[in-house]
Amino acid sequence: xxxxxxxxxxxxxxxxxxxxxxxxxxxxxxxxxxxxxxxxxxxxxxxxxxxxxxxxxxxxxxxxxxxxxxxxxxxxxxxxxxxxxxxxxxxxxxxxxxxxxxxxxxxxxxxxxxxxx
Numbered sequence: 001x002x003x004x005x006x007x008x009x010x011x012x013x014x015x016x017x018x019x020x021x022x023x024x025x026x027x028x029x030x031x032x033x034x035x036x037x038x039x040x041x042x043x044x045x046x047x048x049x050x051x052x053x054x055x056x057x058x059x060x061x062x063x064x065x066x067x068x069x070x071x072x073x074x075x076x077x078x079x080x081x082x083x084x085x086x087x088x089x090x091x092x093x094x095x096x097x098x099x100x101x102x103x104x105x106x107x108x109x110x111x112x113x114x115x116x117x
Contacts, residue, residue, distance in 0.1 A: 015084025036068035
């Protein structure tokens with residue numbers, strides 16, 4: 001099973017801990033990183049500088065994910081459904097609807113983005 005959590009929510013960590021962030025908290029150990037899920041430096045710079053809102057951040061991140069669908073699908077196909085893994089980032093966790101949908105249906109489709117500029 002796949003889970004998502006913040007580095008700072010150990011009660012939500014299950015199995016292997018996999019980083020999906022550009023950096024990892026000091027002295028925190030992970031089992032690996034998934035580069036294709038890590039937000040680009042430009043995207044994070046614009047977010048931190050408040051040059052874009054949450055909707056635009058989400059749209060740009062989804063575009064980045066779409067550009068990496070081939071390696072993401074290959075990784076998903078290699079997962080052992082009996083092995084728990086937690087994808088970790090700095091943000092507090094919530095329900096990731098795309099991941100939830102994939103787990104329920106086996107169909108990895110991202111919602112369409114709309115240009116909100």
